[in-house]
Amino acid sequence: MRPSPDPRRVALLVLAAGVLSAGPAWAHDGTGLAGGFLSGFLHPLGGLDHLLAMVSVGLWGAFLGRPLVIALPVVFPALMAVGGVLGMANAPMPPVEIGIAVSVLVLGAAIAGAIRAPVWAASLIVAVFAIFHGYAHGQELPSTADPVGYSVGFVLATGLLHVAGIGLGLLNTRPGGMVITRSMGGLVTLAGGYFLFLAAVP
Template sequence: MKPFLIILALVWSTPAFAHGFAGSGIIHPLTGLDHMLAMVAVGAWSAQLGGAALWRVPVAFLFAMLVGGAVGMVGLAVGGMEATIASSVLLLGVAITWARPVALPVALTATLAFGFAHGHAHGAEMPLSISPALYVLGFLLTTAGLHVIGLVGAALIIERGPSGMRLLRGAGGVAAIIGSVMLLA
């Protein structure tokens, strides 16, 4: 059933012009470094946290993204979304670099705020010529895929032991630096 929905979304989607690139809801999360870094970082952080965070953190992001997307689609302006998106890259990078246990409610709260902001940006930039349901399905599927890439990639790196953890923390540091630059730009 899922492959059918993906094919259906690809066939029926028309170009969206998000971040200066044409594409559907499936493409939108891939057209901005801010979105890609944050979404991969959510997966990596969830792998680092382990336990229930492995699935709850990415699912919370997706749920909040859905809500934020709906708010953006109906045209409700919410201030500070671009700063929150840049902050999500910075703070997720810091969390990965810090590599300390974080209480699940704290991780979920942060992830919900970040997911809402990313979803709002996607929803607000949806072209009127696109089916809202297919657009949302597209950006949720791509986001979930980016979460899985971050989660699996981080898990494989962590598995390498101390050198892997240093590598992952270094990648978090790079994300934090990029997030800082985005926030200051």
Template structure:
């Protein structure tokens, strides 16, 4: 029996997230000069950061709700602008309220999902790009100094694509079952964002 797409993507994420443990089992992997280690560190960054994890899955769910071209344009915009933001973040450019904007992304994306809000495609792309920029800046600023930036960056880009895929699969599943799941999930993500904003 073929497993659902979401289950297969989750399994892939779990395997890739375990790469640092695999790498450290071999001599010469000091975490600073090994490309496998750097890639795995970047891959883990959005997965083990609750704010990034929820936002990236939420983007996929919302994109599926929007439908049409939005199903691929919304995630593609997030990945592209996030990558640009990461490049900016590596340059040490100071941006105000980065953490607050990341928290706001959870609040906004969560509410969009809960209300099944279908914005015009360009408005949706603009909103996605705004928040993706700040997620990217945070990623870039947190790249370890002794890491290979390209390998680390490739890791969090691929993790983002995987998390968007999970969101798309969950969005498709909720659409074929019942809208209560998406509403509850959206409300939960929005609540986490609200708590982070006032914390």
């Protein structure tokens, strides 16, 4: 019987693939999406803001433990779908790119600061951020050739990024692992600050 793959290695491979394919620009510039499953699957990996936020949700959930290690990766896609509907309807929203940048900054700070939020607070934070991410991508859906396939691919990739974050969270059980994961959170916080600067400066 073949041994099961090490979840940390799987997480690192998914994260590495995403980082290597991610550009410095936003994942949601609203232009020329071909549509279809593959396009939707690759899209979250092409924008560093979305990628970091998704991995951070999983990593923070792993840090917080049960039930949030399971709840947060469920709450995010569910509320992202709500945000997607709002985006398709062009419902009024605060500046979306600022909200997304703040999501990266806050999630990174929560990891770096080892913040142990209660279940309701962590769920609420992730839910609000998910609406911003979903809204941005919901505005793009009408321009895709296959909105359903695109959505399925996008949600699957988002889930895998959550799993990657959870896998990285397993480092916390290793000697010195907490220092590594909190340092990752610090880097994510810096990236969030940079994204916020880009979003706020005309």
